Amino acid sequence: xxxxxxxxxxCPANFVRAKLALEEFExxxxxxxxxxxxxxxxxxxxxxKAEGHHLVxxxxxxxxxxILDLKKGED
Amino acid sequence: MAEQSEKSHVDLNQxxxxxxxxxxxxxxxxxxxxxxxxxxxxSCLKKIVExxxxxxxxxxxxxxxxxxELVHVNFKHIxxxxxxxxxxxxxxxxCGARVxxxxxxGGCEYNPxxxxxxxxxxxxxxxxxxxxxxxxxxxKVAFAGCSSDxxxxxxxxxxxxxxxxxxxxxxxxxxxxxxxxxxxxxxxxTGEDDKPVFAPERCIYCGDCxxxxxxxxxxxxxxxxxxxxxxxxxxxxLVGTLFATFLPEEKVAxxxxxxxxxxxxxxxxxxxxxLGDVIIRQGTEGLLSDLRNKFPQHAxxxxxxxxxxxxxxxxxx
Numbered sequence: 001x002x003x004x005x006x007x008x009x010x011c012p013a014n015f016v017r018a019k020l021a022l023e024e025f026e027x028x029x030x031x032x033x034x035x036x037x038x039x040x041x042x043x044x045x046x047x048x049k050a051e052g053h054h055l056v057x058x059x060x061x062x063x064x065x066x067i068l069d070l071k072k073g074e075d
Numbered sequence: 076m077a078e079q080s081e082k083s084h085v086d087l088n089q090x091x092x093x094x095x096x097x098x099x100x101x102x103x104x105x106x107x108x109x110x111x112x113x114x115x116x117x118s119c120l121k122k123i124v125e126x127x128x129x130x131x132x133x134x135x136x137x138x139x140x141x142x143x144e145l146v147h148v149n150f151k152h153i154x155x156x157x158x159x160x161x162x163x164x165x166x167x168x169x170c171g172a173r174v175x176x177x178x179x180x181g182g183c184e185y186n187p188x189x190x191x192x193x194x195x196x197x198x199x200x201x202x203x204x205x206x207x208x209x210x211x212x213x214x215k216v217a218f219a220g221c222s223s224d225x226x227x228x229x230x231x232x233x234x235x236x237x238x239x240x241x242x243x244x245x246x247x248x249x250x251x252x253x254x255x256x257x258x259x260x261x262x263x264x265t266g267e268d269d270k271p272v273f274a275p276e277r278c279i280y281c282g283d284c285x286x287x288x289x290x291x292x293x294x295x296x297x298x299x300x301x302x303x304x305x306x307x308x309x310x311x312x313l314v315g316t317l318f319a320t321f322l323p324e325e326k327v328a329x330x331x332x333x334x335x336x337x338x339x340x341x342x343x344x345x346x347x348x349x350l351g352d353v354i355i356r357q358g359t360e361g362l363l364s365d366l367r368n369k370f371p372q373h374a375x376x377x378x379x380x381x382x383x384x385x386x387x388x389x390x391x392x
Contacts, residue, residue, distance in 0.1 A: 042257055046287050050187055055289035057251040066256070 003032045007065055011039045015047045022053065025072045030056070033068040041066045093170035095153055098146070105136070106145040106156055109168040109205070112179035112197030112218070113141030122163040130156050140178050140215075142168055172214075172347070174207040174335070179218040180225045183237075190282050191237030191300060193218035193226075196327055203328045209335065211342045212349045215307075216331060218300075222281035229315040230308050232338075232350045233331055235300040238280035238321060242296035243273055254284035254293060280320075299323045299373070304334060304362070305351030305381030311391055313351040313381040316359070318366055319373040326370065333369050337362045351381035 004021040006014040018033055025031055033048075035041045041058070045068055049055050052073035059067045096105045108123065115123075123143060127135055132147035148156055157167055168176050179197035183189025196218045207214075217226040220237040228234025250269040262277035263284060271284075280301065285293045299321035306315030322330055338350045341357050354362060359378050367374040383391065 042259075042283075045253060046187075046257070046283070049287065049289060055251065055253060055287075057249075058253045058256055060256070 001030045001032045001069070003034065005034045006040065006044070007034050007036050009040075011043055014040050015044050018044060018048060019051065022048075022072055027072055027074055029072050031070055031072060033070065035066045035068055037064055037066065041068075044068070045070075093173065094167035095148075095150075096144075096170060100147070102150050103146075104148050104150055104153060106131075106148050106153070107138065107168040107170065108143045108145070108160070109166040109176050109201070110142050111176050111201035111205075112182075112194045114179075114194055114197075115143070116163075119163045119165050122160065123165060126156055126159050129159075140176065142176065169206050170213075172209050172212050174204045174209065174214045174216070174331075176205060177201055177216045177218060178226050178231075180220045182220050186220065187286070188223060189220035189237065190239050190298060191218070191220050191235075191324065193220045193235075193237065196235065196300075196324055199324075200328060200331065204331060204335075207335065210339055211345070212347050214335065214338070214350065222279055228306075229303040230306040230312070231315065232304070232306065233334055234303045234306055234315050235322070235327065236303070237298075238301045239282040239285065239298045240275075240280055240296040240321065241273070241278070241282065241284050241293045243271060244292050244294060245270060247290050247292035249290050249292075251289060253287045253289065257283045257287045259283070297321050300327065302330065302373075305354045307349045307351050307381075310389075311352075312384040312386060313349075313355075314384060315351065316379050316381055317375055318363060318378055319370060320375060322370065322373045326373070330366070330370060333366060334362070337365050355380050 004018060006017055009017055035044055045055055054071040054073060056069040056071060061067060094107045096107060098105055127145050130148050130152045131145040136144040136146060138144050177197040177200045179193040182192050182194040200216055215231040216233050217228045217231040218235045219226045219228045224236050228236045248270050254271050255263050255265055260277050260279050262274045263271045266272040285295060302319040302322050303315035304318045305313060307313050338353060342348055342353050359380055363374060363378060
């Protein structure tokens with residue numbers, strides 16, 4: 001699975017970066033996004049869902065960041 | 076003769092409902108426009124600019140309650156200002172002991188956080204209750220669409236805040252954990268089967284879980300306004316307290332009317348007094364039982380009086 005690392009990128013730049021990154025993939029393709037705790041993990045998944053992507057799971061790592069897996073929605 | 080008629084061209088009825096506010100300078104008034112919910116059609120804004128250039132000063136003032144105020148209008152032009160704004164159906168607002176123009180956030184049509192159509196509510200209340208004389212003091216209403224409460228609803232005489240009660244369809248849940256992470260008030264915890272467990276007593280009805288859920292397992296059980304009463308700011312600030320939950324939008328006008336009726340009846344002989352101070356004097360039970368009779372599904376079981384904010388200046392009477 002492709003990974004987009006958005007750790008260290010703040011809101012709303014992280015969402016815009018995720019959106020741009022997702023343009024490179026095909027509908028239905030799985031993409032993994034790494035997010036910081038706090039504002040990022042609270043806002044980015046919700047915004048990506050509103051854009052039509054399918055959220056699959058969100059897991060916290062022992063290091064304290066989050067792994068969001070999603071499938072790309074329709075363009 | 077022409078000068079004579081120009082001088083007397085002031086319709087006193089225009090001044091009655093307020094909205095024309097005396098300025099420091101001789102003969103000069105500010106004209107407060109009626110902009111419910113702060114939404115202004117661009118076409119209307121153009122006309123306001125035209126009228127401001129013709130009769131007003133070099134700037135307008137954006138009031139803290141979402142109005143546009145034309146400044147430095149000479150009193151002899153008050154009639155012209157009202158008439159020319161009337162061409163685009165732009166009305167003048169009010170001041171004094173009346174129901175004021177409701178304040179509202181952008182609502183839910185384009186704001187992803189919005190849970191209730193606050194713009195619709197503001198328009199409805201403006202149409203039905205604007206300018207109603209209270210007999211005592213000003214009366215302010217505000218509509219917030221979500222738990223962010225940008226309009227600071229609890230600082231109004233009656234404040235409305237959009238709310239949604241989440242309900243989980245466990246079969247549709249895939250246990251992704253997004254709702255547990257997104258809930259900031261710890262109202263959703265991980266159960267033994269890795270699926271969420273809801274603690275409704277901790278919930279603030281923000282709807283974040285519904286918005287984040289990828290499988291629509293969290294749904295809106297009910298939706299409406301959280302209603303707080305008795306707030307005000309100014310010299311002796313009070314924060315309004317909870318009187319109703321999940322009030323549907325179609326009951327908002329009747330609800331405010333019921334509060335106004337109680338306010339009028341219970342302020343007799345008390346002079347210029349705000350609703351919150353009346354509640355503190357009379358206690359919460361009278362108003363709450365009135366509301367319970369009329370809105371049994373929505374009035375809360377019990378509440379507390381409006382809460383005093385200590386500004387550390389002066390002594391509260």
